[in-house]
Amino acid sequence: MEEEEEGEWRKLSIYKAARSIKRRENSLYNALRSIYQDSVFVGEISQLWPQLPLLANLRCGLWYSSLFHSTCYFKSTDGHTNNCSFSTSRLNLHVAHLAGQKGGCMIVDSTRKGKRFPDSMSKTIPIWTCVLNRAISHFRRDSNIHDAAPSPQDDNTDGCDEIAKDVSCDWDCSLHLPLWVPQTEKACIEEKLEEWTQQLKASGADIASLAAILKKPLRPLWISQKTVIWLNEVPHHDSWDFTPIILVSASSSNGASQHSTTSEFSWNYIPGAGDDEESWARGLTPPLFWNHVYDLINSGPEVCNQKVADIVEKSRVCRAYRGENAPQVRVKSLSNEEPSFASDNSNIEVDTKSSESFEISWLGSTNLAVGASQFATDVAGVDCILNCDQESISVSLASAEAYLHLPMVSSKFDRFSLSNKLPKAVSFAKLNLSQGKRLLVCCNNGEDISVCVCLAILMSLFDEKDTFDDGKSFNARHITKWDMRRRLVFICKFATNARPSRGNLRQVFNFLIGGKCILQSQDDGSDE
Structure with missing residues (x-):
């Protein structure tokens, strides 16, 4: 019995020792030194195509350069093996617009798992480029058929078929995946492409503006620290017959930590140190x-x-x-x-x-804005503020009633925080927007909670044309998740940093499907 207890104690001690060693290898200095080393590689690659803007894939990629043009958000979970998906909540349409304006772009990310590329680069972004290309092709085909439609007196419709064929034949809609993705998985993804394309079109995304700005189809290219590049043969990005989305995996893929020694210090290299x-x-x-x-x-x-x-x-x-x-x-x-x-x-x-944090974003022609609380005091033209941050802020408004502090936390910490506060939030918005006032909704980072609150306000108080109607259309229609997705696409068009979590969006939906009686009771002057 004593020997068994001693054996268990030894196992526990070994476990603690191993965890202690791992923690020390993953120390703050090792992480920062690893990030800096990988940033040198990112800088070298960015100089190969200096005309192309450099983007960071949040959040890991943001550590690897100080010269990012902007950010994007492609999740690796959307590219996991046998579980690939296309997210209408993270369309990243600003990336496609930027690539169209500049002739391409570069995206930086990293991974800790010993792979050359994270799944966000291996599958999520390739799926995204393919679906956008297909949607643009469909739009151009449909537009040309409509423009060239024969007159009622002309029974010959063969011309329309030829036009549709000409439009699609020179626009690459095929799926481009890296060589390490198995053919069986590629085939499974290809089976879902048409479904995802229809979802994109149904989401209300502005495909017309993409079709106008993109002269060549999007296509991903992959570069890692193992990629061999002949500097005297680097092609100019304009020479390609596609719009390049160059995916730069910042870290080495050797897996385990590598011990490095300089003239002053020794340290352990950590692949993908910017993660978590x-x-x-x-x-x-x-x-x-x-x-x-x-x-x-x-x-x-x-x-x-x-x-x-x-x-x-x-x-x-x-x-x-x-x-x-x-x-x-x-x-x-x-x-x-x-x-x-x-x-x-x-x-x-x-x-x-x-x-x-990010600046304030006004949502189209509405009197509604979303952003981070730290910028709330500096925004011109704001008549009232709904602050969803944990901390209150000092504001200078016309009256005390123009400021409402409703602290909310993410669903990770409280599954009902938003749903419990949304009735008051929407009522505050209704009171002020009905008077023509300009409302700012802010939270700690302007990415999640404030976006979800704006979504609830738009769904509850605005019609399908994004015009304030005091909730009339909301009370007259049945709310679906697709309605919510279309309105979220509208928000993301202006607030490109929006990253609402699934749990918070679920709370908004639950509020909306049960929100009619709540809003009606408040209109009657009764309690919630």
């Missing part, structure tokens, strides 16, 4: 990293943590002085002790992905 930043970044964000990159890299592993803590705290204090949301950051300890803090006086946890 909550577990290692200790409140550091990509902009802060690139503002202090050489100081951090040259500091060495012994003092790196303290330098990061000082940088994060200094940034927090500066934001606090400007009246912005600036909670202190709790970080994980490498030992079994209590968690340590980047600053001494608070234990508030903060999601570091919220640090990458």
Whole structure:
């Protein structure tokens, strides 16, 4: 019996020791040094086609350069083996528009799994380019048939068939996947392409503007650290008969951590170190990293943590002085002790992905805007503010009634946070929008919660033409998920950083299908 207990104790000790070693290998300094090393490769590739804009695939890709033109959001889960999909919630149409304007673009991402490319690059983006190409081809075919339709007196319709054939024959609609994707999986994906194309067309996406700006079909190309490129044979992007979407996988694919030694420090290389930043970044964000990159890299592993803590705290204090949301950051300890803090006086946890905030986006011709709370005080032309952030903000508005603070959290932490607050949010919007006021809905990052609240407001108070009608059309129609998807596509057309989570969207849908009686009871002056 004692021998069995001793054996279990040894196994547990080995397990703890292995986890401790792994944590130390994945230290903050190792991660930052690995990111910097991979960023050199990204910089070299970007210089091969300097005319093409460089985009970061959120969130991992954002760490690998300080010179990104903008961001995009292609999820690897949409490209998982035998579970591929096309998401109408993440259309990334701004990427296609940008590629059409500039003749192509480059997207940076990374992966920790020892593969050369993440699934977002192997399958999600190739599926996306193919579906968009097919939708554009259908639009051009239908437009030409309509424009060239014979007169009622002409019974000969052969001309229309020839036009349709000519339009589609020179526009590549085939699926281009990398060689490492098996043919059987490619065949399964091809079977679903027409269904996904119809979903895109039904979503209300502006295919006409894509067809106008894209002169050549989209096509992905793949570049990793193992790719052989002859510098004297690099083609100009205009020489291709397609619009290139160049997919740059930043990290090495050797799998296990590689030990590296410089003249001053030794460190372990981590493939895809930018991934899962909550577990290692200790409140550091990509902009802060690139503002202090050489100081951090040259500091060495012994003092790196303290330098990061000082940088994060200094940034927090500066934001606090400007009246912005600036909670202190709790970080994980490498030992079994209590968690340590980047600053001494608070234990508030903060999601570091919220640090990458975006400007305010007005939603078309509506009086509705969405954005991050830190920009709310600087926006001109706002008459009222609905703040969904955890922290209140200082605002200068005409009256106290023009500001409503409804703190909400993601469904990851509370499955009913949005659904419980949406009735008050929609009522506040209805009161102000009916008076012609301009309303800003903001949250911590302007990407998720505020987008979902705007979606609920648009669905509840606006008609199909995005005109405020005080909820008349909402009460007269049956709400479906496709209605919600079409309206979300409308929001994403203006708020290109929108990334609503599935759990939060589910709460919005549940509110909408049960929201008529709630809104009617509020109109009658009764309680919720």
